[in-house]
Amino acid sequence: MSANENTAQSLTSKVVDAIIYYIIENNLQAGNKLPNEDTLASMLNVGRGTVREAVKALISRNILTIRRGAGTYVSEKYGIADDPLGLTFMPDKRKLALDLTDIRIMIEPEIAMLASQNANGKEVAELEVLCDETENWILSHRQQHLMHIHPDLKYHAKIAQFSHNSVVKNLVPIIYSSIEMHVDFTQSKLVDDTIFFHRKIFEAIRDHNATQARDAMLMHLMISRREVEKANLR
Template identity: 25%
Template sequence: MSLTEQAIERIRQLIKDGTLPPGARLPPEQELAAELGLSRNLLREAVRSLVTTRVLEVRRGDGTYVTSLSPELLLEGVGLAVEMMRGDDLIEITEVRRLFEPVAAGLAATRITAEQLREVERHLNAMIAAQDDVEALNHHDDAFHRAVFDATGNKSLSALLGGIASRTLRSRVWRGLVEENSADRTIAEHAAIYRALAHGDASLAHAAALMHVSTTETWLRENLGRSLMETAPEPLR
């Protein structure tokens, strides 16, 4: 473990043991460095790293604070990482979606409120109306699924799935579906998820979500392979 990693771990330990709870202001730099037995430069490196991971936040002119440490904040980095993935890594992420999204849909079916169901329906209707508008389809598709995730009442699950469900990847899939005149089928899969939620049927919601993610995964496998073949260099003759 490097010196910087050791410094990060010491600050994290203060947070984990409650010495620095969520919302707490860190002691002045010189005081904290002395308390932890660190140089001020090393402490600054550790703080910068923890700011990047949303554990700490710097308020200019006021000091450095521990964040709320909410799941949606701490798991924000998942989405940033997914947006950088390419090739087979995207397939793996879709496999993760296939494992978790059906479970989330089933859970949402047992917990969704009337207001949350109306929000899901609103985005479904917007997708139906959008037809060939890829940007609108992508926006409301993302919002549809986030509304379902939120209906689980599990903030950690919602934040994790929200990060995994890359909007860039969704846009790519929607563009391909529109070009292939297959958007209606995918919208119908969203409608099946909505109907299951409306009936409070967890098993049906699980099955509908599994079918939807599996369709996306199949499309991605086929088209990712095709795009790789198209960009592959010519064999030597």
Template identity: 30%
Template sequence: MRKRAKKHNYTVIIERIREMVRENGLQPGDRLPPERVLAAAFHVSRGSLRQALQALAERHIVESRQGQGTYLLADFDSVLPGDAILEKVSEHDNVLHDIFEFRRIIEPEIAALAAQRANVATLNQLKVLVYDQQRALFNNNEVDQFDTQFHQLLVAMTGNSVIAQVMQAIQAIVDTSRAPWLQSRKRRQMSIEGHLRIIDALEKKESDGARRAMQQHLAAVEQFIFDNQ
């Protein structure tokens, strides 16, 4: 049975932003107050506020401009009347559930097959990727590309051309589960820990262990995302 998406913090923030826009008579083209001001006014974290703004940006209601702030592009109700905005956000939650459901079906089997076919060279590549991932996180540098590359290398390690083509074809869909507004330092650290457990099973050529490590990795990330939105 599909888990029902709860009303996340950022959907409540969307309602607050809509109320603020109405109360202040903001019009398309007007700039919203700075993030720090909105976060303080709504008593929420900057991360939750950014999730709300990202959801509105996807609906073309606001636009974040580098170094300039966030601007209102359209009247809320002229784009999506009433609670339709929040319904669209809930659709996004359902898509995330579907993506993780798919990943739980296919990626543990990819890990199990990779365990059978891993060699020293590919294992060393995985270790270098995770090392780079750890170093980037420590230095507060861009880190998410290493997560994607880790899973892509696992696919390559299977040696199965059909799996590789299928996963390449749906890469953009899978990457939705790695979207920037779903990330946090804690989630990135969890990913590193999960990757290390997968590598440990691969080195031992334990298919069942690799399958189990991937299952645990995906379950932990999914739970973290939906518990912290």
């Protein structure tokens, strides 16, 4: 590699760091728009080509995303790798579903407890709306068991968000993977349990009852695990 190539790489790396610093300093959140290429180049005193290479690097790291015709935005993935644990390469998907459920049992009851302690009034109201929407969605798609995945994921994601723990939000993709896995195995059998425990979890968070929030989430996940085990035996 030539000295010029080394210099170009070094400059691109510096611009990558500068853009990350800009995101942090300006408290940009997922979905927020960055200045355009010309503005960034002027701000950082570099050429547009260098900015372009830095943006490409940040896209590859799931920090930025391009919306065609709209500009550059902070990615919804917020720097989280698509498969950080290499789960794609685990051949036994049934065992993976069980193992992921075990991980959920370890962490999600505590997340629910934190949410019950830290969620504010606005967040509680938002969670209630989402709980109602999830319940209505599940009931209206009772015979299409895969259809309740997305509102269910959103519900669990909001609980993680309302825990106000900055690390928890990066654990949510793992939770998503678990839900996607065991819905395939348990099919529609957990529909009624999902509705019941989602409501119990919400009520505990609303009432700021940490013990009940933790226990309701634990029961919800233990029942899910039991169904995954049954699927493993079939």
